[in-house]
Amino acid sequence: MPFLLLQILVFGAYTLALVFLAGEAFNWKEDRRLFYVGGNRLTLVPMVGTFVATWMSAASVLGYTMWLYADGYVAFTGSVNGWLIGLLFMPFIVRKLRASRALSLPQWLGDTFGDRRLRSLSAVSLIGAYTFYMVIQFRAFGTIVATLLDIKVIVASALVYLFVLYTTFGGLPSVARSDTLNLALILGGVLLAAGNLLKRAGSLAAVHAAIAERAPAMLHPWSEGWSPLVTTLMMLSWGLGVAANPQYAVRLLSARTTRDAYGTLAYSSLIIGAIYAGLTVLGLSAFVLFPGVRAASDELAFTRLFSLALPPLPALALFLAVLAAAVSTANSQLLLAACSLCYDLSPREGRNRGDLVTEDRFLFKNRLAIAGIATAALALSQFRLPGVLLIGRYSWTVVAICFFLPLYVIRTPRPRALFVPLSAALLLHLFLTVFLGILPELALLPALALEGLLYFWPRRKGP
Amino acid sequence: MRSSRPLSIETRIKVILTAIAMALTALTVGTALTQGFFERAGEARLLLETARSAASGLPADHVEPLLKRLKPFWKEAPRAQGAETVRSADGQEWRFVLDRAAIWNALVYRQRYVLVAGLIGLLVAVELAVFLAYSLTRPMKILAWGCEQMRSGRWVRLPTLSRTPYELEALNEAFNGMVDDLKRWQEFQKQAARVERLAALGSVAAAVAHEVKNPLASMRIHLDLLRGRLPEKEKDCLEILGAELDRLNQTVSQLLSYARPRPPLFGPVDVRDLLSWTASMTSTPCRLAAVNLSWAVEEGCPPIWGDGPQLKQVMLNLVLNAVAAQPNGGSVRLEAQRSGQNVALRVEDAGPGIPAELLERIFDPFFTTRPDGTGLGLSIVHRIVEGHGGRIDVESTGQKTVFSVTLPTAPPGKKES
Known part of the structure; x- marks a missing residue:
């Protein structure tokens, strides 16, 4: 069978699996709680599935592997290490979040500080951050499929756009079900490709020996170009961003029990560790076996490198893993962005569900918002924007500014006291990154410091 | 034991439209590929015939470049059974077989946009199916909700839905009509029950009042007769007795006027x-x-x-x-x-x-x-x-x-x- 036909058939099979596994897009008995947080009834297996699949974005699979291929272990120190640190923070917010019964993190923030403006501000930030982050997913998958099938990027991106739309229309229950399939594809694809490449390279020790001989700097955790401080800051910003990321917070809210939420964090960390180990093997082995593959973008380089380095079937499994990663992250972000737009920013949408007809109209509006935001992200993915990891850095840092302090630092919230500090922090971050050209992760710390200072300052001066 | 949950309308429509989309895609792409394959094979055979006839008049060293033009659809097969042969004027022979895989690869590459369009079409069909199912099930969902509300004792009228097919709109209107009729019927039943209760009460009240009124009148007369015979200090008791008799009389009169009302004179x-x-x-x-x-x-x-x-x-x-x-x-x-x-x-x-x-x-x-x-x-x-x-x-x-x-x-x- 021609390989091109096999690739298309595999994508077709993925489409069918997604269509029939994702379940119903319009649930018979749905309301906003079911749509946004799965009715707080997700059990351990779908929870782990959706948590890990959401975690593994195209930035993780593709961006990290290519950074590792180019610079070695500094990629781990600068990104994955930070992400894993963020994971360590999460158990501390499980009880706090679950006690609120909120449907979104902006709502939790607004309710906690008794400030509607805070909810709106964080919702606007989330819509911006996630729309841009979705660009990564569309671009990564679009470029890979366009290269594989030799078609236009926009046609390939339209495929992932439709996958994402379909799975998001059903709300979190549908996202969770499709994510379980996506996780199986990510795990299978990465481990199959890593095993294949490692077999050809000999062993991990042999790979290390070869790197030590050819490019010993790649084995150092700190970059020569950046000081350890910059790498640490970068790592920290990724960590804070992940720790405060509403994608994971919402999943912790969705668990049926608090025990399931803790269980999800425990099992997910093992699977995430296995996938990162696989990606690390892939990046380093590829460097040893096929050094010097370069291309105009990370996505193009990734496709070229692994088309060259892997036999057709493992390569196809790896590309399918990137597709699954893109779909699973994008649908989660799309759902949150739509929630922010329709629920958090709309003053008429109260906390409680209305009658069936009102609820039906409200959820239909959400689906329109999903289509609108996905279309905007698809359009943006066709423009020349910064690299995959850089867009991710902007997004995570904005998220960290909005939620890190209230989630992890502030123990006794003071009513209406956070809006000014948060606004000032976001403005400072914008000024430092856009006008002074400082890296987003470096600008994050002063922004967070300002937010903390402005929040805690009046308390010290108080009677 | 409860049987498994039947498939929803959405799933059924999704399966039907997906099957139609897949069948159409398979038919279109299959036809295009098969037709393309036979056309390519025919062209390749024509090319081979041309090369064969040209080679028969040329020496072997002139035939070699000519044979390169047979690729990629013909591959050399020195010992293959049923291979096509090309012979030069000086008697050298080459054997070729049709490279079907190469023809297929070329065809699939050429039709790749059609294949991807088929995949996109499949997804679009599924998403259309979802919305089609939604537009069909929404009025039914609201109707089911209305029935549940009625069962739990809450009177509801279903809202008018925009862009609903007229058949479903008729269902909606029929439900609302039924609710209105039931409401009227309930009101009527209440009224009838009240009338019945009042009639029964009225009959009893009239009978009692009639029996009580005559003894009351007699008691009042005798009380007035007593008034002149009792000493002054006992008269207070008579006053109280009199007042109570009057009150009793008034109540009985009210009862009678309630039970046997006088027809109004307009x-x-x-x-x-x-x-x-x-x-x-x-x-x-x-x-x-x-x-x-x-x-x-x-x-x-x-x-x-x-x-x-x-x-x-x-x-x-x-x-x-x-x-x-x-x-x-x-x-x-x-x-x-x-x-x-x-x-x-x-x-x-x-x-x-x-x-x-x-x-x-x-x-x-x-x-x-x-x-x-x-x-x-x-x-x-x-x-x-x-x-x-x-x-x-x-x-x-x-x-x-x-x-x-x-x-x-x-x-x-x-x-x-």
Whole structure:
């Protein structure tokens, strides 16, 4: 069978699996709680599935592997290490979040500080951050499929756009079900490709020996170009961003029990560790076996490198893993962005569900918002924007500014006291990154410091 | 044991449309590929024939470049069975077989956009299926919700949905019609039950009243006879006995007037006279209870078409009720105004109001919350107003109670020009 036909058939099979596994897009008995947080009834297996699949974005699979291929272990120190640190923070917010019964993190923030403006501000930030982050997913998958099938990027991106739309229309229950399939594809694809490449390279020790001989700097955790401080800051910003990321917070809210939420964090960390180990093997082995593959973008380089380095079937499994990663992250972000737009920013949408007809109209509006935001992200993915990891850095840092302090630092919230500090922090971050050209992760710390200072300052001066 | 959950409409439509999309894609792409394959194979054979005939007149060294043009669709197969042969003029032979895989690869590459379009078409079909299922199931979902609400005792009307197929709209309208009919039927049943209850009560009350009234009259006569024979200091007891006998007599009279009401004698009743009479008749109880009574009649208010004495009884009962509701003082306001072809009489007091759960029962005979009440005053009012073809409504909050009596200004069938 021609390989091109096999690739298309595999994508077709993925489409069918997604269509029939994702379940119903319009649930018979749905309301906003079911749509946004799965009715707080997700059990351990779908929870782990959706948590890990959401975690593994195209930035993780593709961006990290290519950074590792180019610079070695500094990629781990600068990104994955930070992400894993963020994971360590999460158990501390499980009880706090679950006690609120909120449907979104902006709502939790607004309710906690008794400030509607805070909810709106964080919702606007989330819509911006996630729309841009979705660009990564569309671009990564679009470029890979366009290269594989030799078609236009926009046609390939339209495929992932439709996958994402379909799975998001059903709300979190549908996202969770499709994510379980996506996780199986990510795990299978990465481990199959890593095993294949490692077999050809000999062993991990042999790979290390070869790197030590050819490019010993790649084995150092700190970059020569950046000081350890910059790498640490970068790592920290990724960590804070992940720790405060509403994608994971919402999943912790969705668990049926608090025990399931803790269980999800425990099992997910093992699977995430296995996938990162696989990606690390892939990046380093590829460097040893096929050094010097370069291309105009990370996505193009990734496709070229692994088309060259892997036999057709493992390569196809790896590309399918990137597709699954893109779909699973994008649908989660799309759902949150739509929630922010329709629920958090709309003053008429109260906390409680209305009658069936009102609820039906409200959820239909959400689906329109999903289509609108996905279309905007698809359009943006066709423009020349910064690299995959850089867009991710902007997004995570904005998220960290909005939620890190209230989630992890502030123990006794003071009513209406956070809006000014948060606004000032976001403005400072914008000024430092856009006008002074400082890296987003470096600008994050002063922004967070300002937010903390402005929040805690009046308390010290108080009677 | 519960059987497995049947498939939803959405899943069924999704399966059908997906199958159609897949079949169409397979048919289109399959036809295109098969046709392309045979065309390519035919072209390749033609090329081979051309090369073969050209090679037969050329020496071997001139044939070699010619044979390169046979690739990629022909591959050399020195020992293959059924291979095509090309022979040069000097007798050298080459064997070729058709490279089907190469032809397929080229074809698939050429048709790749069609294949991807098929995949996109499949996804679009699925998403259309989802929305088609939604537009079909939405009215049914709302209908099911309406039925559930009705089952749990809540009356609901289904909203009109925009862009709904007319068949489903008819279903919606039928449900709403059914709700309206059921409501009317429930109202009718309530009314019928009330009438039946009142009739039964009336019969008993009339019989009892009739039996009690004669002995009461006799007791009253003998009490008056006793008055002249008893010493002065015992007369207080007679006064009390007399008062109690009068009260008993009044109750019995009320019972009789309730049970066997006199048919009204209709005629024009001046509203100003009616309210003025009511105010003067109730001035003493109002003064004793420190209740401020005021009244007003709208300019040009037409006379009521009714029975004067009966309407006086209505107003008297309502005002005395209002006074009794304010034992520690308060106010009563009487108003009359035109309301279309009727006159609306309002009696408003500033009492503590009637609890919502009692409002439905206040017109029932013998229902009272006062220890000294007969529970007949408002029943009589209700019966008289109904006998006049009018309506009585009551609104009560924690701060006030308003009785509104609406009575016609002309006999039935006679409309104001």
